[in-house]
Amino acid sequence: MEKKLFLKGLICGVLLTVFLAGGLYFAKQLLFSNDPDGVVEVEKPNSFEEKALKQIETLRTSIKNSFLYEVDDDAMLAEISRGVMKSLGDPYSVYYTAEEYDEMMNQSNGMYYGIGVSVTPSNEKDYTGCKVVRAFSGSPAEEAGIQTGDIVKSIGGTDVTGMNLADAAALMRGQLDSYVDLVILRDGEELNFRIQRRKIEIDTATGRMVTDTIGYIYVAEFDSVTSSQFDRIFDELRSKGMEKLIVDLRENPGGLVRTATDMCDKFLDEGMIVYTKDKQGRVNEYRSKTGGDETLPMVVLVNGNSASASEIFAGAMQARGRAKLVGTTTYGKGIVQGVFNLPGQKDGIKLTISSYFTPADVCIHGVGIKPDIEVELSDDYKNKKNPTDEDDNQLQRAIQELMNTP
Numbered sequence: 001m002e003k004k005l006f007l008k009g010l011i012c013g014v015l016l017t018v019f020l021a022g023g024l025y026f027a028k029q030l031l032f033s034n035d036p037d038g039v040v041e042v043e044k045p046n047s048f049e050e051k052a053l054k055q056i057e058t059l060r061t062s063i064k065n066s067f068l069y070e071v072d073d074d075a076m077l078a079e080i081s082r083g084v085m086k087s088l089g090d091p092y093s094v095y096y097t098a099e100e101y102d103e104m105m106n107q108s109n110g111m112y113y114g115i116g117v118s119v120t121p122s123n124e125k126d127y128t129g130c131k132v133v134r135a136f137s138g139s140p141a142e143e144a145g146i147q148t149g150d151i152v153k154s155i156g157g158t159d160v161t162g163m164n165l166a167d168a169a170a171l172m173r174g175q176l177d178s179y180v181d182l183v184i185l186r187d188g189e190e191l192n193f194r195i196q197r198r199k200i201e202i203d204t205a206t207g208r209m210v211t212d213t214i215g216y217i218y219v220a221e222f223d224s225v226t227s228s229q230f231d232r233i234f235d236e237l238r239s240k241g242m243e244k245l246i247v248d249l250r251e252n253p254g255g256l257v258r259t260a261t262d263m264c265d266k267f268l269d270e271g272m273i274v275y276t277k278d279k280q281g282r283v284n285e286y287r288s289k290t291g292g293d294e295t296l297p298m299v300v301l302v303n304g305n306s307a308s309a310s311e312i313f314a315g316a317m318q319a320r321g322r323a324k325l326v327g328t329t330t331y332g333k334g335i336v337q338g339v340f341n342l343p344g345q346k347d348g349i350k351l352t353i354s355s356y357f358t359p360a361d362v363c364i365h366g367v368g369i370k371p372d373i374e375v376e377l378s379d380d381y382k383n384k385k386n387p388t389d390e391d392d393n394q395l396q397r398a399i400q401e402l403m404n405t406p
Helices: 002-011 014-021 023-031 048-066 073-086 098-108 140-144 165-172 226-239 257-265 309-319 379-383 393-403
Strands: 094-096 111-114 117-121 130-135 151-155 179-186 189-196 198-201 205-209 214-219 244-248 271-278 283-288 298-302 324-327 335-341 348-357
Touching (some): 073 094, 073 348, 094 098, 098 165, 130 140, 130 151, 130 165, 140 189, 151 165, 205 226, 214 226, 226 257, 244 393, 257 271, 257 283, 271 309, 298 393, 309 324, 324 393
Parallel strands (some): 214 244, 244 298
Antiparallel strands (some): 094 348, 111 198, 117 130, 151 179, 179 189, 205 214, 271 283, 271 348
């Protein structure tokens, strides 16, 4: 539904006009212009589309006539596309080359070549870039010593300060067995890492029993494989005697809306999970069906890095009275992105297309979701190199809540 809504708007939008409708004109008038003075006589532009084409034409002609070196037209077009998306001022709206698009789609399917970290936009004062929310278990990043909370300053010699998240993440991916150098800021100190890229197959959901009757499932991201991984672990824990469940969404930056709603459907009876509203005010509802497990006592753990699809799951559980939230206020990303190939092309874009609302009719963008039971993570846990479940006071509070639930 999101894709259909967006494509209707895209056909009439700026991108399609500039890159498709203007493509033939650009090719004829710019790439093959022989004007010796670099001046193109055109009528005064009246619309944005005309102004954009004239600006590109003027730049391209000047470059063609005066620039000393050879020009990579594909690279130029990619940078024009990036610039259009960057001008939106939205860190979640980005352009992907065909290669980047393929890599991104592979990652959403749970596999890619990289170092094995999950990153989110940094909220650090006076810094815009990315922050590590998780180094995956057994990944090159974990083995190298990358930690949750590390600020990424540069990747492969490229300063990523001010760079949008997708571009920074793309720099960490690359060919199998190649190396990438990272400069990390940690507690005011710069640290240098050289890490070999490997095939990363993400276990986005992992679980275990934390007491004889309480199961625990950690969800790292909401990828296309997450729902089936979650179901498999859930069934395993049931076979081990699970009577109550903790779902841990701490440090989970989000992912696919459909995955989050599918997982909600497992625990809810018929009703609203989340709904989205686009620029035209059109509403798209995601509703649970009958048949979900409505009786299993549950607690959901959240923190300031629980974002996007994590907040959809947590918000639905809280608003529907299905589970209590324990931890700290979530990140506050209440907007939805669509990922699309540009029509007739292999490159693509990710674009913010709607806001989402919890079943309580609340858009939490920039605000977050306040947990039912607020618990700050203890310094003892943060400062320990290998903390245990007993050191995790948020987890222990969740266990206590379930122990007191009939």
